[in-house]
Amino acid sequence: MPEPSPILTVSAASCRFDVSPPALTRLLAHEPRRILRAVENISFTVERGTTFSIVGESGCGKSTLARMVVGLQRPTEGALHFHDIHRADGSFGPPRVQMIFQDPYASLNPRWRVGDVIAEPIRELRLRPDEAAVSQRVGDLLEIVGLSRGDAERYPHAFSGGQRQRISIARALATEADFLVCDEPTSALDVSVQAQILNLMVRLQKEFGLTYLFISHNLSVVRHMSDQLAIMYLGRFVESGPAETIFQRPRHPYTRLLLDTIPDVEQPNRQRKPMSGEVPSPIAPPPGCAFHPRCPIAVPNCSAVAPVLEALDERLVACHRAA
Amino acid sequence: MNATMAPPLLSVRDLRIVFDGRHGPLTALDGVSFDIAPGEILGVVGESGAGKSLTGTAVIGLLDPPGRIASGSIHLNGQRIDNLPAEAMCKLRGRRIGAIFQDPLTSLHPLLTVGEQLVETITTHLPVGKAEARDRALQLLKEVGIPAAETRIDQYPHQFSGGMRQRVVIALALCAEPSLIIADEPTTALDVSIQAQITTLLKRLCREHGTAIMLVTHDMGVIAETADRVAVMYAGNVVEIGPVDEVIRRPHHPYTAGLMASIPSIHTRHQHLHQIDGAMPRLNAIPPGCAFNPRCGRAEPFCRDVKPGLPGKSHAAACHFPLTEPAHA
Numbered sequence: 001m002p003e004p005s006p007i008l009t010v011s012a013a014s015c016r017f018d019v020s021p022p023a024l025t026r027l028l029a030h031e032p033r034r035i036l037r038a039v040e041n042i043s044f045t046v047e048r049g050t051t052f053s054i055v056g057e058s059g060c061g062k063s064t065l066a067r068m069v070v071g072l073q074r075p076t077e078g079a080l081h082f083h084d085i086h087r088a089d090g091s092f093g094p095p096r097v098q099m100i101f102q103d104p105y106a107s108l109n110p111r112w113r114v115g116d117v118i119a120e121p122i123r124e125l126r127l128r129p130d131e132a133a134v135s136q137r138v139g140d141l142l143e144i145v146g147l148s149r150g151d152a153e154r155y156p157h158a159f160s161g162g163q164r165q166r167i168s169i170a171r172a173l174a175t176e177a178d179f180l181v182c183d184e185p186t187s188a189l190d191v192s193v194q195a196q197i198l199n200l201m202v203r204l205q206k207e208f209g210l211t212y213l214f215i216s217h218n219l220s221v222v223r224h225m226s227d228q229l230a231i232m233y234l235g236r237f238v239e240s241g242p243a244e245t246i247f248q249r250p251r252h253p254y255t256r257l258l259l260d261t262i263p264d265v266e267q268p269n270r271q272r273k274p275m276s277g278e279v280p281s282p283i284a285p286p287p288g289c290a291f292h293p294r295c296p297i298a299v300p301n302c303s304a305v306a307p308v309l310e311a312l313d314e315r316l317v318a319c320h321r322a323a
Numbered sequence: 324m325n326a327t328m329a330p331p332l333l334s335v336r337d338l339r340i341v342f343d344g345r346h347g348p349l350t351a352l353d354g355v356s357f358d359i360a361p362g363e364i365l366g367v368v369g370e371s372g373a374g375k376s377l378t379g380t381a382v383i384g385l386l387d388p389p390g391r392i393a394s395g396s397i398h399l400n401g402q403r404i405d406n407l408p409a410e411a412m413c414k415l416r417g418r419r420i421g422a423i424f425q426d427p428l429t430s431l432h433p434l435l436t437v438g439e440q441l442v443e444t445i446t447t448h449l450p451v452g453k454a455e456a457r458d459r460a461l462q463l464l465k466e467v468g469i470p471a472a473e474t475r476i477d478q479y480p481h482q483f484s485g486g487m488r489q490r491v492v493i494a495l496a497l498c499a500e501p502s503l504i505i506a507d508e509p510t511t512a513l514d515v516s517i518q519a520q521i522t523t524l525l526k527r528l529c530r531e532h533g534t535a536i537m538l539v540t541h542d543m544g545v546i547a548e549t550a551d552r553v554a555v556m557y558a559g560n561v562v563e564i565g566p567v568d569e570v571i572r573r574p575h576h577p578y579t580a581g582l583m584a585s586i587p588s589i590h591t592r593h594q595h596l597h598q599i600d601g602a603m604p605r606l607n608a609i610p611p612g613c614a615f616n617p618r619c620g621r622a623e624p625f626c627r628d629v630k631p632g633l634p635g636k637s638h639a640a641a642c643h644f645p646l647t648e649p650a651h652a
Binding site for chain 2: 057058160161162163190191192193194195196198199202217219220221223224244247257258259261262263264265266267268272274275276278279
């Protein structure tokens, strides 16, 4: 395991999308511009060799954040900074970042053999001197993720969802990646297959000292994987800190409600109080604290003043009522 | 919850569904039997391809060729329904069996208002006029928890959010007061907080109307929170059936036990998750004997030869070597 040191620092990053109608329509209808605030003023640091998880419901901006980290989306404001690292092979430089996508059926080219899918980044980045070395490396990677060398000759359609996700992981590792952004990597899989993939990811993290940015809506998967955790609501972090601390004593009402509402196999037929209301639109978020319309403990101040993240009880919470 | 006492509302016996393909017939369901009592929620759980949705499809008579029922029977309230002519089945569907599907956007007509769809369904099945049907539609929308139902009734499906659309679909399924609802992954497309609202709603409606629900899902958590009994399916068979607490706390079948152990816990963090190695067999390669034997840690040579049956007990597992000896009554 490498020494704990920051590998990624995100400082006050925001991402906004202009979803206004065309200029002429807007002029005729006297409409203002409409701005979707997908990610608002988010700061965090990821330590090398750890897993940082981001949890939230659909539309909270977690995938936009993931896309910003891999560079598929530029932040409108703020900055993301990767720190140079020393690798096991002696090299020094910025970490190599790769992404694992949610849907293993859409993220592999159906017309390419699995061997070519995995070899592509090796060839493109000229990581091996000749074809023999490339196919040797592809075979090694397939074995690392629990497939066999012979699978390189087959096409993606011959594999099940779990096996395809293994191929995606092998492709990400082919670049000798240090930092993997995993956007819902197991949500398209059945639970028994999910367990195989999660175990594989934990093993690879130990073996290669990988850092994960893990995006999920499944809290029990997140508890299994995470060192650090952030709960996102309408583009902002509402609570962030060490995962175990938050799971044991959630302080933000949204975190508490999330933990209360998820179905629990260990307590069959539990009577639960579902959270009322729905996630508001990020185009027109409620004033003050964005969560106040659904919050059971909201006071008038909550709809007027937006709370900021403050240190409380070994974590950061953005809530007027948390203290 | 004493399902064995009341006469079953739905009774499925030895149902075999076969798909005729170019390379010979494929058996997708291989002798599935279960009962649902009036007002009961039966959860049907399994991994993709286990045949859980197919079972639901067969019950509502929407099995598409080349799939066909090769043998077995389905009885609703004592009446055999698997061999009904298409027209009679059409009358029964919606009237006595309602359906809720996974994606609320595709199960609603995008060009008709929510009210028009409800009124059409009500007037088709019940002898009421338009005005009366509209009153009933409004009442249903209120009942499934749609705020400002008076204005929402004249809106189109795209004006509703995912959770609200699923409420409309539930209202549609309830139109004719059916005695059974087939709910196929009703919460899978929804966020967790909305999912909780929908399962709570289903439970409440089931209690208030005495409607039975066959809840098909891959999510053991949803089953645990919602169902009275659960049937676990694997490769076209029911491998375990019983009251939900018992199956979850003391699973008898090694597959159920493996499935339960592979779900990460929300309460504690483990270093390693239990995993069932391998994958469910494809339909053309189902092993002889017990279909689970290649992945089972307890399999003996006997398991490769003889297919285990499902005993007729309240908590039963189709296994030659079940994990705990069932208590003798």
